Amino acid sequence: MFERDYLVRLITQAGLVLAKAMRLREQHKQQEAIDLIDEFLGRELRLRSRLAMGLSDEDLLSMLSVTGSPNAESVAVVAAMLQEEAELLSDLGQTELSVPRYAKALRLNLYILRNDMEFEGWDVRKRVEQLLAALSPYELGVDTKLALWQWHESNGQLAEAENLLYELQEDEAVSAEEGFTFYERLSAYDDSVLESGGLPRNEMEEGRRQWGALMKENA
Structure with missing residues (x-):
């Protein structure tokens, strides 16, 4: 009390x-x-x-x-x-x-x-x-971008979250595994959730392929 x-x-x-x-x-x-x-x-x-x-x-x-x-x-x-x-x-x-x-x-x-x-x-x-x-x-600092990345995903702003993932990769602030895990979470969403988040399934899958190619290139 x-x-x-x-x-x-x-x-x-x-x-x-x-x-x-x-x-x-x-x-x-x-x-x-x-x-x-x-x-x-x-x-x-x-x-x-x-x-x-x-x-x-x-x-x-x-x-x-x-x-x-x-x-x-x-x-x-x-x-x-x-x-x-x-x-x-x-x-x-x-x-x-x-x-x-x-x-x-x-x-x-x-x-x-x-x-x-x-x-x-x-x-x-x-x-x-x-x-x-x-x-x-x-320009936002890495710690702020990380917080926003988590927030955009949890708030259903999936296209914004994906954009930040690539910014964080350029900042060397996320690992390959974190990116793959991100796309795994997205793949489990219903199509309606992906659509409302600005990232239809075909675009999400294309983003996952691009992430894989980028990680292979940087390996």
């Missing part, structure tokens, strides 16, 4: 902080808004944005875990604060700081979706759309 009360309070307070940060942004007080976000993270989650950015995703999720499993509310709040901070830093022209924050916020939100951790009153899917739009002008 105490934990649930704390999480409800955390979400409520986060909403208030985000609203205040947006007002400060409208007043062109970006640094004040950034300080507000950092102070909130430190007070509520014993976390500063610089520490969040310095940790791997796995270590950050571990830090946000209770009894071995991250709670969705804490992950969502950290993602939202990083997203807002990224917007503020972008306003200040600090792209080298804003883009990594957008990317980590995206990966955290995708973690929530992949693990069916959505909760009422917090639109994670809308945030994913916003973050993808913010990142669209930039």
Whole structure:
């Protein structure tokens, strides 16, 4: 009961902080808004944005875990604060700081979706759309591409997942076996699922043949 009360309070307070940060942004007080976000993270989650950015995703999720499993509310709040901070830093022209924050916020939100951790009153899917739009002008890092690859498949966006598989292969971030396993999963889907995912069976089979030829060529 105490934990649930704390999480409800955390979400409520986060909403208030985000609203205040947006007002400060409208007043062109970006640094004040950034300080507000950092102070909130430190007070509520014993976390500063610089520490969040310095940790791997796995270590950050571990830090946000209770009894071995991250709670969705804490992950969502950290993602939202990083997203807002990224917007503020972008306003200040600090792209080298804003883009990594957008990317980590995206990966955290995708973690929530992949693990069916959505909760009422917090639109994670809308945030994913916003973050993808913010990142669209930039080349994504391998860790973000991997998270998106998994998400596109689980979300039924199969053509997008296939495109990312080949991008990851160029980045040397997936193995031949991972690609073959991907196509094995696709082959088990009904035709209707493949069609709705933008990858009809004949195109999927052609992609599998191309993957096999590419792996043979690179062997």
